[in-house]
Amino acid sequence: MPSxxxxxxxxxxxxxxxxxxxxxxxxxxxVLVDTDKAEIEVExxxxxxxxxxxxxxxxxxxxxxPIARIRTAERAARAGPPARTELPAGPEPATRAAEPxxxxxxxxxxxxxxxxxxxxxHATPLARRVAEELGVDLGGVSGTGPDxxxxxxxxxxxxxxxxxxxxxxxxxxGAPPARDRAATMRSAIAAAMERSNREIPHYFLExxxxxxxxxxxxxxxxxxxxxxxxxxxxxxxxxAVAVAARAxxxxxxxxxxxxxxxxxxxxxxxIVSLRQGGLLAPALRDTAEKTVPQLMSELRDVVARxxxxxxxxxxxxxxxxxxxxxxxxxxxxxFGVIMPPQVGLVGFGxxxxxxxxxxxLLGVGPVVDATLTGDHRASxxxxxxxxxAALARALAAPEHL
Amino acid sequence: MTPERVKLSFxxxxxxxxxxxxxxxxxxxxxxxxxxxxxxxYAVSHGLLAEFGPERIRDTPLSESAxxxxxxxxxxxxxxxxVEIMTVNFSLLALDQILNSAATxxxxxxxxxxxxxxxxxxxxxxxxxxxxxxxxxxxxxAHIPGLRVVAPATLEDARGMLASALADPDxxxxxxxxxxxxxxxxxxxxxxxxxxxxxxxxRTGRDVSLIAYGGTLDRALEAAALLAAEGIEAxxxxxxxxxxxxxxxxxxxxARTHRVVIADEGWRSGSLSxxxxxRIAEHALGELDGPIRRVCSAEVPIPYPKHLEDAALxxxxxxxxxxxxxxxxxx
Numbered sequence: 225m226p227s228x229x230x231x232x233x234x235x236x237x238x239x240x241x242x243x244x245x246x247x248x249x250x251x252x253x254x255v256l257v258d259t260d261k262a263e264i265e266v267e268x269x270x271x272x273x274x275x276x277x278x279x280x281x282x283x284x285x286x287x288x289x290p291i292a293r294i295r296t297a298e299r300a301a302r303a304g305p306p307a308r309t310e311l312p313a314g315p316e317p318a319t320r321a322a323e324p325x326x327x328x329x330x331x332x333x334x335x336x337x338x339x340x341x342x343x344x345x346h347a348t349p350l351a352r353r354v355a356e357e358l359g360v361d362l363g364g365v366s367g368t369g370p371d372x373x374x375x376x377x378x379x380x381x382x383x384x385x386x387x388x389x390x391x392x393x394x395x396x397x398g399a400p401p402a403r404d405r406a407a408t409m410r411s412a413i414a415a416a417m418e419r420s421n422r423e424i425p426h427y428f429l430e431x432x433x434x435x436x437x438x439x440x441x442x443x444x445x446x447x448x449x450x451x452x453x454x455x456x457x458x459x460x461x462x463x464a465v466a467v468a469a470r471a472x473x474x475x476x477x478x479x480x481x482x483x484x485x486x487x488x489x490x491x492x493x494x495i496v497s498l499r500q501g502g503l504l505a506p507a508l509r510d511t512a513e514k515t516v517p518q519l520m521s522e523l524r525d526v527v528a529r530x531x532x533x534x535x536x537x538x539x540x541x542x543x544x545x546x547x548x549x550x551x552x553x554x555x556x557x558x559f560g561v562i563m564p565p566q567v568g569l570v571g572f573g574x575x576x577x578x579x580x581x582x583x584x585l586l587g588v589g590p591v592v593d594a595t596l597t598g599d600h601r602a603s604x605x606x607x608x609x610x611x612x613a614a615l616a617r618a619l620a621a622p623e624h625l
Numbered sequence: 626m627t628p629e630r631v632k633l634s635f636x637x638x639x640x641x642x643x644x645x646x647x648x649x650x651x652x653x654x655x656x657x658x659x660x661x662x663x664x665x666x667y668a669v670s671h672g673l674l675a676e677f678g679p680e681r682i683r684d685t686p687l688s689e690s691a692x693x694x695x696x697x698x699x700x701x702x703x704x705x706x707x708v709e710i711m712t713v714n715f716s717l718l719a720l721d722q723i724l725n726s727a728a729t730x731x732x733x734x735x736x737x738x739x740x741x742x743x744x745x746x747x748x749x750x751x752x753x754x755x756x757x758x759x760x761x762x763x764x765x766x767a768h769i770p771g772l773r774v775v776a777p778a779t780l781e782d783a784r785g786m787l788a789s790a791l792a793d794p795d796x797x798x799x800x801x802x803x804x805x806x807x808x809x810x811x812x813x814x815x816x817x818x819x820x821x822x823x824x825x826x827x828r829t830g831r832d833v834s835l836i837a838y839g840g841t842l843d844r845a846l847e848a849a850a851l852l853a854a855e856g857i858e859a860x861x862x863x864x865x866x867x868x869x870x871x872x873x874x875x876x877x878x879x880a881r882t883h884r885v886v887i888a889d890e891g892w893r894s895g896s897l898s899x900x901x902x903x904r905i906a907e908h909a910l911g912e913l914d915g916p917i918r919r920v921c922s923a924e925v926p927i928p929y930p931k932h933l934e935d936a937a938l939x940x941x942x943x944x945x946x947x948x949x950x951x952x953x954x955x956x
Binding site: 348349350351352353368369370371373375376377 | 883910911912913914915916950951953
């Protein structure tokens with residue numbers, strides 16, 4: 225059971241997307257796991273053949289428990305006894321030489337069937353139609369039909385379960401009812417924030433950044449784009465944070481075993497508040513290497529999927545620094561609590577017009593208050609100040625972003 | 626007054642239909658191999674030569690192309706011929722006449738020439754007649770525009786389809802499943818003509834639809850009885866007409882049960898069952914709560930030994946197993 229975030233200590237198998245004997249490519253989705261916060265599609269870290277499934281649908285196991293065995297491609301190609309990779313004990317593939325392997329289980333003696341498209345639940349057409357009518361998310365329904373397909377009855381049962389009172393019977397598999405999820409998510413956030421406040425000596429810095437050049441640059445960019453593809457300031461903030469984190473690497477990384485471990489690339493974790501309450505923090509991978517419009521489209525996608533509870537394992541773990549942007553909700557500045565094991569959190573308040581002194585003159589222009597929360601074990605206020613200065617420089621010259 | 630029901634075989638029901646037709650219309654005559662003195666290969670026309678004479682019950686040489694062609698000519702000339710072909714395997718020798726002449730003349734003459742020809746032929750396996758007398762090729766004929774193709778599977782249809790076929794101004798092919806001839810049942814004493822078109826529900830149910838025709842209808846009904854004993858309610862639709870297909874009835878049963886098994890004694894590849902499945906997929910995909918399943922003949926020439934012949938055919942146990950899997954229960 226992979227760790228899909230620092231606050232996760234156990235996970236429940238919701239659905240196996242692969243069966244024993246299936247080939248798996250690196251990065252392919254193998255299993256759907258329910259953490260206390262969301263349903264996560266877990267990708268394989270290795271290529272190979274799924275040898276066996278060790279944890280059945282509906283079971284909850286602690287992080288680190290082997291949940292499946294994958295025979296890796298390179299080992300299988302060799303003549304010697306195949307090695308197995310257990311999926312996945314942690315972010316790194318845990319490979320070990322195994323005792324002489326049993327022969328792989330025979331494949332089903334049927335004609336080859338096309339594999340269901342990755343990420344698309346295997347459901348009958350009628351089940352899809354009924355799910356749409358009832359507003360049931362097929363990702364959380366387990367199938368009882370031919371070849372494990374989700375049938376109409378499965379959807380109706382899932383819909384009935386969603387309406388059931390908490391005291392009602394709850395089947396072992398499938399997504400928990402929405403109310404339960406909100407409660408478990410709340411307690412997961414509580415645990416993570418308690419730990420953060422208990423363990424991390426936070427320091428807080430703030431600076432006001434003029435957004436005149438940035439907003440003008442965005443207006444020019446957006447003039448040529450259809451409404452659906454317009455770039456919002458949030459994408460600019462994400463990119464600026466990544467650029468500043470690259471410039472000040474002391475804030476980009478993790479506090480592990482009493483020491484700071486810098487990350488070798490920047491994955492900005494975006495704190496997304498969910499409509500039903502609670503937070504998720506998916507990472508935008510390799511943020512510094514991407515253009516602002518690219519980040520905008522990733523941002524739209526990841527926010528939508530976070531709110532639908534459909535994130536991938538590579539997104540929920542791996543953020544190297546986080547960004548919270550309360551801008552559209554009215555607060556002028558936000559001093560956040562760091563998500564361990566990260567050491568920095570950047571906050572943006574609401575973009576607004578303020579009196580602004582510049583070159584001896586007083587004018588009015590758009591500004592945003594940017595804050596930095598730092599882990600004082602890993603860095604000092606001076607480093608944090610350099611970070612905010614780099615952030616301001618990046619936003620002053622958006623054309624270089 | 627309720628008409629008395631009589632017990633009779635499919636063979637006798639077909640014979641009653643023939644007799645009626647011969648009595649009612651002087652233009653009607655029957656010709657084919659051994660239909661006269663021998664009484665028909667399957668004894669359907671037994672006794673008709675004595676009753677109607679050699680002018681109207683005509684034995685022909687062993688040349689399907691010649692006597693089907695003669696039938697087309699007679700139909701064009703104003704008669705109402707019924708041509709019997711001993712088995713569908715032999716009809717291939719007359720395929721040129723059927724496809725290139727009978728099916729096309731109305732179209733090519735701009736509707737000036739109609740071919741009111743009826744061809745009856747035996748089809749199907751189950752009587753240990755081996756690979757040259759046992760195939761089910763009616764699906765091929767159902768491919769051809771210009772033909773009407775029907776497959777009686779009940780005594781009512783065996784008795785009553787011929788009259789309607791003769792009334793049709795264009796060629797009609799009647800496929801009589803050879804295994805059904807000796808099977809007996811009850812039929813109303815006053816049974817008569819039945820419409821050629823339209824599928825018929827032979828059993829209603831809400832869990833799964835079994836679509837069958839001709840020689841698979843009784844198998845599907847047996848399967849439905851097996852399933853009923855397990856609490857699965859199967860609906861059985863008898864296609865009756867293979868061309869045109871009653872799409873409305875097919876889609877309606879799918880909309881009721883959302884699960885479909887098609888039983889077809891033809892080979893699966895390119896079969897009539899493939900056409901039915903395609904129509905469902907084209908027009909009722911959103912109604913399907915599981916894949917369409919087909920139970921067809923094994924893709925081999927039909928074997929002679931009984932155990933192999935049985936194994937090659939769509940038996941009721943296989944139909945029931947397919948239905949069980951769709952409904953989600955293992956037998």
